[in-house]
Amino acid sequence: MIISLLQPPPETFDLFDDVILLSEGQVVYHGPRENVLEFFEIMGFECPDRKGVVDFLQEGSGSFLHISRLGSLLLPAAAGRTIVAANTLGTFTLLLVFILGGYIAATGYGTLRANDAEEAEAIAVMRGMEAALSIGMYRVLLLMDCLRLVRAFRNCPEDLSWGPLTLAPDIRALAASFLALRHLTWPPQANVPEIxxxxxxxxSFTAAQSDFSFDHLSGNHPRKAVEFSGLTSQLLPLSSATTGIQYPLLAVRVTxxxxxxxxxGLTMSHTSGxxxxxxxxxxxxxxVCSSLRGETPSLLLDLLPxxxxxxxxxxxxxxxxxxKYMKKVNITQQSFNLPSSATTPTxxxxxxxxxxxxxxxxHIEKLKKWVxxxxxxxxxxxxxxxxxSLVVTCAFVWACxxxxxxxxxxxxxxxxISVDCRTRIDPPLPVTYFGNCxxxxxxxxxxxxxxxxxGIVLAAESMGNAIKTILEDVLANAPNMLEVIFEMANKGRLAxxxxxxxxxxxxVNFGWGNPKKIEVISSSAGYGWLTMCENGGHANxxxxxxxxxxxxxxxxxxxxxxxxxxxx
Incomplete structure (x- = not known):
């Protein structure tokens, strides 16, 4: 996969079977390479006269940094900054993706302004968010709700160039065991969405390099949410003539x-798990990554999904x-169509x-005694x-x-408050059950x-009583759960x-040690949403x-x- 800011020459397309074209973060073409030049003619874009891929990358990016020995990982850069390095995994079809927004913003075929890469990336991210939001609140929750998670590792080897190249092949075997390779769609003959x-x-696997401050991003102090946007990838839908719109379930970005x-950085769809x-x-x-470095963890079999x-x-x-509720809020086969336009929130x-x-x-013990x-x-x-401890700390943070x-x-x-039902239903499910439970x-x-x-006391009482009631029959309120959630969101504030x-x-340990910091970026999607985990991985x-x-x-x-x- 190559992502570029300029339109490639015809010779570049010959390297690929299928082509996906994104314009400002939205799919404008998905089809065989033979028809892509016709698409450009219709759209009015002419292919510049370049001889080959290397010439295109050199001219389009300003400098050609590296071609991997694997022959499939290209690292072009602009303005001294890596734009994209990507590799399609476990496929027989290679995809060529490029951003027309960068081409349109450029001053000409042969030049790129210093900030074009940042502008194009911002456009793509913004448009992708608009596409999801303009679909509607219900659809975002049910079909596009994603867990965007960043794990920052420190004290790694001095030469980290091997890292993404090790992670990429390993994810092939991983995806074969999980649902990661699959897509969410709604086939014409089906009554419900299917994976x-x-x-x-x-x-989607992307490797990138950044000169931003690692210590700043991995700190606890207040940081701009937008600073994390470049550490994860969007789950952009694809259009297929046979199955219609398909939503990917996983995207990986290593920086x-x-x-x-x-x-x-992982972007994971909650539609599958x-x-x-x-x-x-x-x-x-x-x-899996650790085992390739000579270790053979016995937990591999225990964690099979x-x-x-x-x-x-x-x-x-x-x-x-x-x-019934999905139909009530107009989530149907037709609602899978991408919106034709969107506005930019400024x-x-x-x-x-x-x-x-x-x-x-x-302090947790003092808080429990006080409450x-x-x-x-x-x-x-x-x-x-x-x-x-969960009740009193959540009550305290909620009040603040x-x-x-x-x-x-x-x-x-x-x-x-979410409750895991795997071991609480009859018959119980294994703890490794992969799905939504x-x-x-x-x-x-x-x-x-x-x-x-x-306030903290009242919050603790309300939370404690709610948890006690739901544990008596975890599925009792499940049929009306969606309607209740949205009714509460409409009548009051929902945290x-x-x-x-x-x-x-x-x-999680890829062989580099445990993470220094974890950020769940989806917590910035709405006011009032919190993430909670053990402090730095140490519950004590x-x-x-x-x-x-x-x-x-x-x-x-x-x-x-x-x-x-x-x-x-």
Whole structure:
């Protein structure tokens, strides 16, 4: 796969079977190479006179850095910065992808301005986001909801050039074991969307290099959310004449920070699996990489995914309820069509910062004792629910979050809590089951109560009681889950957690050691969404929370967070 800012010469297309053309992040052509020149004639773009691929890359990028010994990884660069290095994996069809936006923005065939690469990348990212958002809120959640996760590794070998080349072949075997090679589509003959695999399907794998500060990105301090956009790839849909629109399930982007570290950015679709399933995939991938370096982890067999759905019983009619609700919100075969146009959001107030906050174990224990004493003082009895570290820390962070956010004092605040059902249904599923096996429960508190003196206590009581109720029958509320979620979002503000310590995010090891920092970029998709995991991979050091807010909200949140912990 080659991504370029200029239009390639005809000879370049001869290297490929199929061609996908993106214009500002949207697919404008997908078909055989024989017809691509006709497409250019219709669109009015003429191919420049160049002799070969190397000439094109040299002229188009300003400098030709490297052609891999594998013969399939091309690293062109512009303005001293790597644009793209990509490799299609496990396919019989090579794809040529290039960005017309960069060509249009350039001053001419033979020149590129210093910032053209950044502009083209920004255009592609922006257009991809617009395409998803303009589809509609429901479709984004059900069909395009992605977990965008970045793992930053430090103390790697000085020469990291081998890293992406090692990761790329390993993912072939990985994808064969998981659903990663497949696509989400809605065939004309099917009544429901399907995840399918056809010969030639691939996983997008991109290797890049950055001179940005690795220490800045992997810190806990507030950072601009947009600074992480270049560390992951978009899951751009493809158009096929036989199956229609197809949505990929996984995209991988590895970024090298010379003399500093390396980032592995994963974009994963929740349509095929929940966070637990995808994290199992990452751990398996890491073990595969480690085994190629002479190690033979016994966990490889233990982490093999299970796709067996034959034992799943649906006494509540969950599938039928979901299909009816999808139809109600106009999610049909026709809704899979890409939007024809979109507008660009330019409001600077949408700029958000991401930050990580740590609560160590001593403060968690103090917080539990404080909440317990206030509950007993208020109710004259011990709580009927289990007052866990998860409950008290989420209650505390939720209260700080609502204090930092604008809104009416009489509004209803909702906090969504996900529950893994694998071992809680009858019969239970194996912990390695790959798929979506979640249900949700909600804590609800009035804002004026939540920001009051006993706000943390009320939040803890609401969360604890909600968890206690859902664990009695985890699937009882599942049929109406979607309708309830959107009703709450429409009538009040909905916050929640997208990751929990049970996922053990820091245990992924590609042979370079455990990650220095993990960022779940999807937490910046909406205000109020949090990520929570063990602090730096060490549960005995407490918990860390990731949030995304505006600058002034971050300041207010930090003030409440630090002041309360220091008062315990």
């Amino acid at each position: 399918i695999y056809v010969d030639g399907d691939s996983v 090298l920070f010379p003399d500093s570290g390396i980032c592995v 929940d966070g637990m399933a995808w994290n199992q995939m990452e751990r398996y991938w890491g073990l 299970s796709f067996d759905r034959s034992t799943i019983i649906d006494p509540h009619g969950i599938q039928e309820s979901f299909l 409001d600077p107030s949408h700029v958000k910062l991401v930050a990580t906050y740590v609560i160590d174990l001593p 317990l004493s206030r509950i007993i003082e208020k109710n004259k009895e011990e709580p009927s629910f289990k007052l866990t 979050l609502i204090k930092a956010m604008e809104g009416n004092d009489d509004s209803r605040e909702h906090f969504i 979640l249900t949700y429960t909600f804590a609800t508190v009035n804002k004026n109560d939540l920001v009051g003196e006993d 929640g957690i997208s990751c929990t310590p049970r996922m053990r995010l820091y245990e 050091k407490g918990l860390e929370f990731g949030i995304a807010l505006k600058k002034h909200q971050i300041d207010v949140f930090t003030s409440f967070f630090e002041d309360f912990l220091s008062s315990l």
